[in-house]
Amino acid sequence: MIRIALPKGRLGDKVLAMFENAGYACPEIHTPSRKLVFSTDKVSYFFVKPSDVPIYVERGVADVGVAGSDILVEHEPDVYSLLDLGIGRCRLCVAAKEEFKDDFVSPLRVATKFKNTAAKYYASCGRTIDIIKLNGSIELAPILGLSDVIVDIVETGTTLKENGLVVKQEILPISARLIANKSAYKFNSTEISELLQKLQAQREV
Amino acid sequence: MNDNAYMMTPAEQTVSKCARLYTSYGYHRFLMNKFEDYSLYADNKSFLVDDRLLTFTDGGKLKALKPDITLSIVKNLAKDQHLPLKVFYNETVYRVKKGDREFSELHQMGLELIGDNSLYAVTEVVSLAKATLDAVNEQNILDISHMGILSALIDDACKCGVNREELTAMILQKNADSIATLLAQSGCTSPLATLVASYSPISEMIPVLKTLLPQSRAVCELAQVAEVLQNLGLDQNVYLDFSLMHDIGYYNGIIFKGYLKGVPVAVLSGGRYDPLLDRFGLSAAAIGFALYLDYIRYNSVLPENDVLLLYSEQDSALDVALAMRKLTAQGKPVMAAAQAPANRSFSQILKVQEVLS
Numbered sequence: 066m067i068r069i070a071l072p073k074g075r076l077g078d079k080v081l082a083m084f085e086n087a088g089y090a091c092p093e094i095h096t097p098s099r100k101l102v103f104s105t106d107k108v109s110y111f112f113v114k115p116s117d118v119p120i121y122v123e124r125g126v127a128d129v130g131v132a133g134s135d136i137l138v139e140h141e142p143d144v145y146s147l148l149d150l151g152i153g154r155c156r157l158c159v160a161a162k163e164e165f166k167d168d169f170v171s172p173l174r175v176a177t178k179f180k181n182t183a184a185k186y187y188a189s190c191g192r193t194i195d196i197i198k199l200n201g202s203i204e205l206a207p208i209l210g211l212s213d214v215i216v217d218i219v220e221t222g223t224t225l226k227e228n229g230l231v232v233k234q235e236i237l238p239i240s241a242r243l244i245a246n247k248s249a250y251k252f253n254s255t256e257i258s259e260l261l262q263k264l265q266a267q268r269e270v
Numbered sequence: 271m272n273d274n275a276y277m278m279t280p281a282e283q284t285v286s287k288c289a290r291l292y293t294s295y296g297y298h299r300f301l302m303n304k305f306e307d308y309s310l311y312a313d314n315k316s317f318l319v320d321d322r323l324l325t326f327t328d329g330g331k332l333k334a335l336k337p338d339i340t341l342s343i344v345k346n347l348a349k350d351q352h353l354p355l356k357v358f359y360n361e362t363v364y365r366v367k368k369g370d371r372e373f374s375e376l377h378q379m380g381l382e383l384i385g386d387n388s389l390y391a392v393t394e395v396v397s398l399a400k401a402t403l404d405a406v407n408e409q410n411i412l413d414i415s416h417m418g419i420l421s422a423l424i425d426d427a428c429k430c431g432v433n434r435e436e437l438t439a440m441i442l443q444k445n446a447d448s449i450a451t452l453l454a455q456s457g458c459t460s461p462l463a464t465l466v467a468s469y470s471p472i473s474e475m476i477p478v479l480k481t482l483l484p485q486s487r488a489v490c491e492l493a494q495v496a497e498v499l500q501n502l503g504l505d506q507n508v509y510l511d512f513s514l515m516h517d518i519g520y521y522n523g524i525i526f527k528g529y530l531k532g533v534p535v536a537v538l539s540g541g542r543y544d545p546l547l548d549r550f551g552l553s554a555a556a557i558g559f560a561l562y563l564d565y566i567r568y569n570s571v572l573p574e575n576d577v578l579l580l581y582s583e584q585d586s587a588l589d590v591a592l593a594m595r596k597l598t599a600q601g602k603p604v605m606a607a608a609q610a611p612a613n614r615s616f617s618q619i620l621k622v623q624e625v626l627s
């Protein structure tokens with residue numbers, strides 16, 4: 066039986082549909098209940114906070130999971146990243162008020178959820194920054210003057226636009242990845258390879 | 271439950287079993303200082319799992335608590351000894367575990383074979399690595415890879431304009447799908463994506479490798495090692511995995527990692543590291559491995575066959591001592607106490623007068 070950690074929310078629903086179409090259905094999941102783990106004799110699914118998926122997989126309580134590449138780049142978990150599922154596509158961008166121009170005089174104040182990725186990006190540009198770690202409503206930071214720019218995920222750009230912000234640079238493209246625990250991969254290589262192939266076929270559909 | 275199980279923790283039993291195994295193959299125990307000059311590690315940062323060090327000054331000299339053992343063995347021993355050198359160690363290292371922020375004290379056991387370039391030397395160390403895993407848990411897997419194969423394929427890809435760092439990251443993530451895309455974009459025809467995607471028992475994979483890379487000396491070496499392991503009946507649960515890769519500046523030949531069922535990370539890591547010796551001005555072959563004992567999780571083994579000798583105010587100290595002497599002479603572990611501690615269970619509870627009567 067493969068134990069699969071899926072991200073809660075919209076992406077999780079899409080991913081579940083993909084797994085079900087690939088032959089890993091679990092009817093119980095669609096009946097309303099307060100259960101946290103849903104199992105058949107072939108799979109066991111559980112939904113967790115998206116940023117926690119790599120933790121469950123790295124620690125080996127899930128054999129595989131699905132996580133956004135933004136989370137993988139930020140936390141660098143020691144897991145295999147077997148497949149780009151081609152869904153949940155968006156971009157990690159630097160955004161600011163339209164009129165903002167970097168004067169390179171004082172440290173750039175950067176508000177973000179992605180502390181490590183932002184630090185690495187600005188280090189590669191040689192720009193000194195002052196990182197402000199936030200856990201949500203990042204767009205608010207430049208509006209209130211908490212930061213000069215934000216580093217955040219941009220899907221359609223509507224939220225930015227509505228708040229008078231624009232994308233200044235794109236840092237990296239993001240999509241959902243199938244990840245696997247390294248040890249679990251060794252001991253369940255046949256099942257995981259089969260899953261990988263079926264998902265690969267689904268992606269092409 | 272045997273005596274060993276009673277007196278030693280599971281980790282100590284593993285150490286004892288492995289020490290016996292390594293000694294029987296002529297490896298000598300090597301004891302070390304807890305610290306080295308800071309410069310040893312500063313000069314060889316990428317050999318270390320993490321480059322953070324616990325440092326202190328000693329008479330104006332900067333020192334560091336050992337984050338690694340191999341560097342010390344090479345620096346202190348290989349130069350002065352007559353080769354070949356076969357040593358094993360059972361030591362504590364101080365470093366930051368991957369994903370952690372704080373230093374940990376980590377228990378590490380391993381062996382090094384320096385100064386023997388033969389095929390036998392490689393097979394000896396690989397089979398001792400497998401035997402080490404077997405000593406901990408029969409449900410284990412040893413993954414083997416070869417730096418020679420990987421570095422040649424990566425060099426070829428880089429000649430086509432592929433970014434080395436990006437490609438290496440994809441290999442370590444076993445991301446064959448993205449490797450194929452990356453190579454195709456650069457117009458590079460290479461079996462790298464196929465190799466990274468594959469995960470098969472070594473004996474099944476060797477013929478495939480010979481077809482994919484017919485000219486490779488590294489494949490030839492792998493095939494010879496596989497043949498010896500197969501003839502010795504040691505190739506069970508030995509797999510080839512080309513997503514396994516160590517730092518190219520330090521490792522050159524066969525490399526390997528060991529996994530135990532139920533443990534989410536590799537518990538054993540090793541390989542051929544001639545380039546490290548080269549950095550110390552030594553031209554010799556070197557291969558070794560380390561077992562990370564802190565990652566191993568054992569089933570709880572709380573002893574339950576203890577006898578409790580219960581004494582009261584009426585019992586004289588001499589009577590209690592005599593009762594203890596009588597019971598321990600029977601070979602049973604006995605604890606004398608005025609009351610039973612709540613966190614322990616006993617197979618038998620006896621009173622002093624019952625024992626003496």
